[in-house]
Amino acid sequence: DVKVTQSSRYLVKRTGEKVFLECVQDMDHENMFWYRQDPGLGLRLIYFSYDVKMKEKGDIPEGYSVSREKKERFSLILESASTNQTSMYLCASSLIWGNTIYFGEGSWLTVV
């Protein structure tokens, strides 16, 4: 079974703090993704990566950056957290571009 692990399930951070969300997948998948999920807005793609050190902006990249130094690990960085970044963040991976996506359990981030 595919396993996508997000390091933190629940975080509370202060406005202006730098936040790191870590994600690891164990299936040697090429592609990794970061989404946020908000009521009424559905899943929105923040960033994705199709290879080590490669990254592409998704639909809502503003206020976020990512890092992929190793194939299995994809990190989401909030340089200066703001209250409108309070959300559920979901990491995902897929073997082939356009193929089935597998999700982690999610990270609930609250920015106060």
Added chain:
Amino acid sequence: TQLLEQSPQFLSIQEGENLTVYCNSSSVFSSLQWYRQEPGEGPVLLVTVVTGGEVKKLKRLTFQFGDARKDSSLHITAAQPGDTGLYLCAGGEDKIIFGKGTRLHILP
């Protein structure tokens, strides 16, 4: 632009009833996936449908892909409280897109 529209948006029914939820598009998809997401958790893949007209069964859940590969349905027989959750459909070639989901609540 490809879009996936799911209906109904919300559904609350009694345990033991049957239900069908839909995922529709004006675009053709080579495959569609269905996920279930329980409160506070990430979406979990239920099934992928690939062939037009395909029917797949997962216990009490029946998934059908439309003949033209533009739509899909999920039918649940004898719903149980454990079926409660958000059901998402997804598909795409260059980019996977998601519907906004059907939030299903089964009342005991």
